[in-house]
Amino acid sequence: xxxxxxxxxxxxxVLDLDLRPGWAAEPKWDGxxxxxxxxxxxxxxxxxxxxxxxxxxxxxVAGAVQLPDATALDxxxxxxxxxxxxxxxLQNRLQRRGAGVVRASEERLAHFVFSIKxxx
Numbered sequence: 001x002x003x004x005x006x007x008x009x010x011x012x013x014v015l016d017l018d019l020r021p022g023w024a025a026e027p028k029w030d031g032x033x034x035x036x037x038x039x040x041x042x043x044x045x046x047x048x049x050x051x052x053x054x055x056x057x058x059x060x061v062a063g064a065v066q067l068p069d070a071t072a073l074d075x076x077x078x079x080x081x082x083x084x085x086x087x088x089x090l091q092n093r094l095q096r097r098g099a100g101v102v103r104a105s106e107e108r109l110a111h112f113v114f115s116i117k118x119x120x
Contacts, residue, residue, distance in 0.1 A: 026115040030085040031078035032094070036064050036112055038071045045112075053077065056094045056101055057110040064112070075114030 017025055033048045043064045045054040054061045057077060067073075079089040086108075093104045 029076040029078050029113055030087045031076040031090055031113075034075060034077045034112065036060070036067075036073045036075070038064060038067045038069055040069060041065065053094060055097060057105075057112075058101065059105055059109050060112045073112070073114045075112050078111050078113055079108050080111065081108060 013028075014025075019025060032053070034053055035044075035046050035048070037044045043054065043061045045052070045057065045061060045064070047053055060077065064073075077090060078085050079093065080086070081089060089104075089108050090110065093101070093108075093110055096104055
């Protein structure tokens with residue numbers, strides 16, 4: 001099956017969270033917007049501008065490989081530090097390669113957060 005990765009959604013701040021029926025909201029995470037997709041067992045993780053991010057966050061890719069084929073998720077890459085998000089640690093992760101990535105992941109894991117709406 002051939003399909004293309006969808007365009008990421010961009011956030012818009014609102015003062016009043018009065019949602020119309022069928023709409024959903026999510027908090028503003030302190031991270032990088034990203035798309036993860038799985039097709040034929042291959043995981044692709046890209047920024048909203050198309051930059052390949054998988055080499056810097058192998059632990060996220062290892063988790064995503066468990067998703068079913070033809071899955072695409074729009075979410076945010078984040079790094080937690082003592083009960084809060086740290087954008088600086090995430091930036092450092094994305095700038096490293098090779099052994100530097102391994103060391104950084106041992107210090108602080110990266111996570112991919114996303115929101116879903118289930119309907120029954």
